[in-house]
Amino acid sequence: MGLPAGGDRAAAGRAELLGEACQRALAYLEGLATRRVGPAPDAVAALDRLDFPLPAAGRDPRDVLRLLDEAGSPATVASAGPRYFGFVTGGTLPAAQAAAWLGAAWDQNAALTAMSPVAARLDAVALRWVTELLGLPAGAEGGFVTGATMANAACLAAARDAVLARHGWDAAGQGLAGAPPVTVVAGAEAHTTVRKALALVGLGRDRVTVLPADEQGAIVPRSLPALTGPALVCLQAGNVNSGASDPFRPLLHWAREQGAWVHVDGAFGLWAAASPATAGQVAGVAGADSWATDSHKWLNTTYDCGIALVREPGSLPSSMAAPAAYLPGGAGREPMHFTPQSSQRARGAEVWAVLAALGRDGVADLVDRTCRLARRFAGGIRAAGYQVLNEVVLNQVVVDFGDPGLTARIIAAIQDEGTCWCGQTSWRGRQAMRVSVSCWSTTGDDVDASVAAISDCARRVTGRGGPGR
Numbered sequence: 001m002g003l004p005a006g007g008d009r010a011a012a013g014r015a016e017l018l019g020e021a022c023q024r025a026l027a028y029l030e031g032l033a034t035r036r037v038g039p040a041p042d043a044v045a046a047l048d049r050l051d052f053p054l055p056a057a058g059r060d061p062r063d064v065l066r067l068l069d070e071a072g073s074p075a076t077v078a079s080a081g082p083r084y085f086g087f088v089t090g091g092t093l094p095a096a097q098a099a100a101w102l103g104a105a106w107d108q109n110a111a112l113t114a115m116s117p118v119a120a121r122l123d124a125v126a127l128r129w130v131t132e133l134l135g136l137p138a139g140a141e142g143g144f145v146t147g148a149t150m151a152n153a154a155c156l157a158a159a160r161d162a163v164l165a166r167h168g169w170d171a172a173g174q175g176l177a178g179a180p181p182v183t184v185v186a187g188a189e190a191h192t193t194v195r196k197a198l199a200l201v202g203l204g205r206d207r208v209t210v211l212p213a214d215e216q217g218a219i220v221p222r223s224l225p226a227l228t229g230p231a232l233v234c235l236q237a238g239n240v241n242s243g244a245s246d247p248f249r250p251l252l253h254w255a256r257e258q259g260a261w262v263h264v265d266g267a268f269g270l271w272a273a274a275s276p277a278t279a280g281q282v283a284g285v286a287g288a289d290s291w292a293t294d295s296h297k298w299l300n301t302t303y304d305c306g307i308a309l310v311r312e313p314g315s316l317p318s319s320m321a322a323p324a325a326y327l328p329g330g331a332g333r334e335p336m337h338f339t340p341q342s343s344q345r346a347r348g349a350e351v352w353a354v355l356a357a358l359g360r361d362g363v364a365d366l367v368d369r370t371c372r373l374a375r376r377f378a379g380g381i382r383a384a385g386y387q388v389l390n391e392v393v394l395n396q397v398v399v400d401f402g403d404p405g406l407t408a409r410i411i412a413a414i415q416d417e418g419t420c421w422c423g424q425t426s427w428r429g430r431q432a433m434r435v436s437v438s439c440w441s442t443t444g445d446d447v448d449a450s451v452a453a454i455s456d457c458a459r460r461v462t463g464r465g466g467p468g469r
């Protein structure tokens with residue numbers, strides 16, 4: 001096949017542009033371990049360089065790339081680096097980065113097999129591997145979505161439709177007007193996005209029957225209510241602050257007796273199941289009906305990648321399928337019929353690449369290593385004289401520096417100093433600093449340097465030689 005006139009020139013220009021993009025991206029990645037974690041204020045101020053009126057005539061793409069890197073890269077947060085402990089973010093494993101770069105070149109629409117046989121196959125294989133790795137029932141079906149929020153929403157839509165169907169109501173067809181009321185139960189510490197997902201699927205964020213949680217944020221499995229009619233129970237693997245998981249066995253036993261659908265939000269905590277050392281914390285989780293998790297957090301793939309999994313074959317498609325005459329149905333699984341979105345990038349490719357590169361042992365090691373480093377972090381904080389508020393069972397540490405105002409000022413000082421980045425939270429009524437160790441490249445030295453910087457900031461803020469209490 002001959003190239004149209006000018007094709008050689010266009011290809012050469014593309015190669016030069018992408019070559020430069022690759023070099024700049026590598027330089028960025030190589031600088032992650034040594035740069036300040038939060039961007040400097042002058043770098044954020046310089047973002048004005050990117051904010052100009054829409055040009056009438058386009059610019060040379062090489063100039064656009066240079067401007068993007070020179071003005072944009074310094075104003076990133078080094079959240080892909082080893083000393084970012086904010087939220088539960090994770091970095092990007094080289095295998096995932098490489099697959100993402102190749103995937104960007106592929107530019108596949110993973111909606112249908114006809115649009116991308118490779119994306120459809122990688123989706124299916126990656127979902128099977130995730131299911132195996134997490135010890136979930138073989139045959140569970142799933143799909144890749146933007147994150148755990150949408151994974152919760154997809155699972156809860158399937159749950160809503162299934163429990164209403166058992167009571168003779170076709171929610172996917174008729175909506176919720178006139179439907180029997182669905183009882184929704186969740187723990188006091190359910191993640192805010194579970195409530196958002198409940199609102200999205202028409203079940204309401206404020207109609208929830210709340211079960212009390214213990215001091216680690218796990219549901220107390222006592223005095224559980226009797227449920228009548230269609231019912232849905234939302235449980236959690238991995239509290240966003242403490243890392244604690246709900247006691248699945250007794251809760252599932254009760255929920256089964258009540259005929260309820262059990263959904264588990266395990267955005268990061270479900271990955272505890274991938275290591276023999278932590279699997280006990282989520283024992284019994286495989287007995288649920290649906291699970292939401294992320295690969296962009298603890299599995300260290302790029303954003304955005306969440307995973308919705310449902311035990312009962314056919315449940316997701318009966319809520320998500322969108323047939324049309326122009327959309328060919330293949331003989332096998334069609335990704336768009338398992339997810340809220342139709343067009344979608346080939347998210348499964350990165351998950352496939354990471355799981356192929358790490359294997360079962362590598363994922364267990366990632367989980368174990370980050371949990372070990374979280375314990376090291378907690379040990380350093382305690383040795384410096386400050387209080388760790390949670391039992392460090394997973395990769396999360398919650399730190400109290402004393403009074404609330406002081407804690408807020410110390411966190412601001414840490415973020416400003418730049419060695420590491422930790423966020424704020426409120427835990428059991430106390431202002432606290434939240435640490436999540438979830439990046440593949442974090443080392444013991446990173447943790448020690450971060451604890452030292454945190455101690456210095458705390459000393460500076462309190463104006464004392466010792467801890468702030």
Ligand SMILES: Cc1ncc(COP(=O)(O)O)c(C=O)c1O
Nearest residue numbers: 147148149191193240265267294
């Ligand atoms: C327990 C839990 N559920 C849900 C979410 C939402 O995940 P995402 O931001 O990927 O939508 C998070 C994010 O931190 C989480 O920790």
